[in-house]
Amino acid sequence: MSPVLAGVLQLLALTAALALAHVPLGNYLARVYSSPKHLRIEKWIYKGIGADPDTEMRWPAYLRGVLAFSLAGVLFLYLLQRLQGVLPGSLGFASIDPDQAFNTAASFVANTNWQSYYGEQAMGHVVQTAGLAVQNFVSAAVGIAVAVALVRGFARSRTGELGNFWADLVRGVVRVLVPIAAVGAVILVACGVVQNFSGIHEVGQFMGGTQEWNGGAVASQEVIKELGTNGGGYFNANSAHPFENPTPFTNLFEIFLILLIPVALTRTFGVMTGSVRQGYAILGTMAAIWVGFVALMMWTEFAHHGPALQAAGGAMEGKELRFGIGGSSLFAVTTTLTSTGAVDSFHSSYTGLGGGITMLGMMLGEIAPGGVGSGLYGMLVMAVVAVFVAGLMVGRTPEYLGKKIGIREIKFAACYILITPALVLVFTAAAIALPTPGDSMTNSGAHGFSEILYAYTSASNNNGSAFAGLNADTQWFNSTLGLAMLLGRFVPMVFVLALAGSLARQQPVPATAGTLRTEKPLFSGLLVGAVLIITGLTYFPALALGPLAEGLA
Numbered sequence: 001m002s003p004v005l006a007g008v009l010q011l012l013a014l015t016a017a018l019a020l021a022h023v024p025l026g027n028y029l030a031r032v033y034s035s036p037k038h039l040r041i042e043k044w045i046y047k048g049i050g051a052d053p054d055t056e057m058r059w060p061a062y063l064r065g066v067l068a069f070s071l072a073g074v075l076f077l078y079l080l081q082r083l084q085g086v087l088p089g090s091l092g093f094a095s096i097d098p099d100q101a102f103n104t105a106a107s108f109v110a111n112t113n114w115q116s117y118y119g120e121q122a123m124g125h126v127v128q129t130a131g132l133a134v135q136n137f138v139s140a141a142v143g144i145a146v147a148v149a150l151v152r153g154f155a156r157s158r159t160g161e162l163g164n165f166w167a168d169l170v171r172g173v174v175r176v177l178v179p180i181a182a183v184g185a186v187i188l189v190a191c192g193v194v195q196n197f198s199g200i201h202e203v204g205q206f207m208g209g210t211q212e213w214n215g216g217a218v219a220s221q222e223v224i225k226e227l228g229t230n231g232g233g234y235f236n237a238n239s240a241h242p243f244e245n246p247t248p249f250t251n252l253f254e255i256f257l258i259l260l261i262p263v264a265l266t267r268t269f270g271v272m273t274g275s276v277r278q279g280y281a282i283l284g285t286m287a288a289i290w291v292g293f294v295a296l297m298m299w300t301e302f303a304h305h306g307p308a309l310q311a312a313g314g315a316m317e318g319k320e321l322r323f324g325i326g327g328s329s330l331f332a333v334t335t336t337l338t339s340t341g342a343v344d345s346f347h348s349s350y351t352g353l354g355g356g357i358t359m360l361g362m363m364l365g366e367i368a369p370g371g372v373g374s375g376l377y378g379m380l381v382m383a384v385v386a387v388f389v390a391g392l393m394v395g396r397t398p399e400y401l402g403k404k405i406g407i408r409e410i411k412f413a414a415c416y417i418l419i420t421p422a423l424v425l426v427f428t429a430a431a432i433a434l435p436t437p438g439d440s441m442t443n444s445g446a447h448g449f450s451e452i453l454y455a456y457t458s459a460s461n462n463n464g465s466a467f468a469g470l471n472a473d474t475q476w477f478n479s480t481l482g483l484a485m486l487l488g489r490f491v492p493m494v495f496v497l498a499l500a501g502s503l504a505r506q507q508p509v510p511a512t513a514g515t516l517r518t519e520k521p522l523f524s525g526l527l528v529g530a531v532l533i534i535t536g537l538t539y540f541p542a543l544a545l546g547p548l549a550e551g552l553a
Helices: 003-032 040-049 059-082 098-109 125-155 165-190 218-227 248-273 276-302 307-312 324-337 352-363 374-394 407-433 445-460 475-504 521-545 547-552
Strands: 200-206 209-214
Touching: 003 165, 003 248, 003 276, 003 324, 040 165, 059 098, 059 125, 059 165, 059 475, 098 125, 098 475, 125 165, 125 218, 125 248, 125 374, 125 475, 165 218, 165 248, 218 248, 248 276, 248 324, 248 374, 276 324, 276 352, 276 374, 276 521, 324 352, 352 445, 352 521, 352 547, 374 407, 374 475, 374 521, 407 445, 407 475, 407 521, 445 475, 445 521, 445 547, 521 547
Parallel strands: none
Antiparallel strands: 200 209
């Protein structure tokens, strides 16, 4: 079988699996976040944290819940790392330095999972399981909760109430993430992913010396790493490590886990707003961008020149032989178009244009289909902008799902769109202009610039993948990337929840003959255009200095 055909078959198999899961999981998620009943274990959790799950919250109260819970998570994870040296199960590793502990705490709480350390050489079992793995669950649940709050803003009328953050958070963990992760972990273990608490041991000779490995609860962390679009690997090699991702099947299964909830949430959106066709329009927009990016990536990586690349079947540098170009390209596009950040290949070794595609996927805002929750609310914000633009073009008051998009709503949407590019471009410019950060670059020229641009793009968009080649374990990068991750995660949430509150207070207006049909393919095409144009105008100069210059050289 040719490598190209293998890549196409993987794409078709993945699409079929997602199509089968879309309706049942989407409907289930809608029931989870609409049910007035609480499970017994949920009642115990509410009692333990002192929360009343039946109290409706307006957007400022909902936001305070998000920020308070996340701040507590940062402090807990920071202290856990700083105390690692005296904790049991530390495997003899020392406590983490302050700047790296801050970076890692901010990273995992922000659902970014950027790693400037070697997991198997720095983190013991307690930090990995009680710290990092726990944040993989709860940070994903926070993203889903914010998305559901925005959906309620479209669905409700003449009220500013968006639900209860604590109930949404607990239900996301107990009813959604834990059950799916448990099943997924069993599948991964059955396919060869390790799950133990073994210590460090020698596994044989390596270049004249001994090689040491440690095990860990890898399968349980691997599954939520992908399912929650987190991305932090148990090992430094991430999903290229055979302990995390041993076979082509596990590679495709992990891609499926990454896309599962973001794709299903479009159905949840349609069900909760009473218009399933609106959900399909959003899904169609996401799918068009995702398929387009996959096709472009495979073309750039299979378009080989010269006898060496022809013998390898394409640009195989930095890619695992067991996955090939098709599986690697599919993983790279999926992980950067979502907020996952897991990698099964070396993005820095991709062709110049291929590396640019991974960057562009993050720069779009990771909305195709995006992270768990963040992808849906990011695309809905872009839909608000597209409706506003369409209204200006035809001279009508813009409306979306019966809600008028006025000055207040478009200001919230504009602020949401502008915050991430501001973080990326300002921090990148500072790192390039100052003398010390540049010393961390392994390469010079366009590729070296791409290393820094990718790092801040990944951090600000809460992705977490690395272009590699950049030594990010310095005080400058640990501090600035940590700050970018926190601001890039929580400042946009402020505008999302404010937009949700503004929409929920409105009285829906009836559709007329002049109302833009936002469930039609025409609107989906307009939405795709709006996403690409806004991103292109924002990031094209920076891309021209990095991956475009390298790819066209």
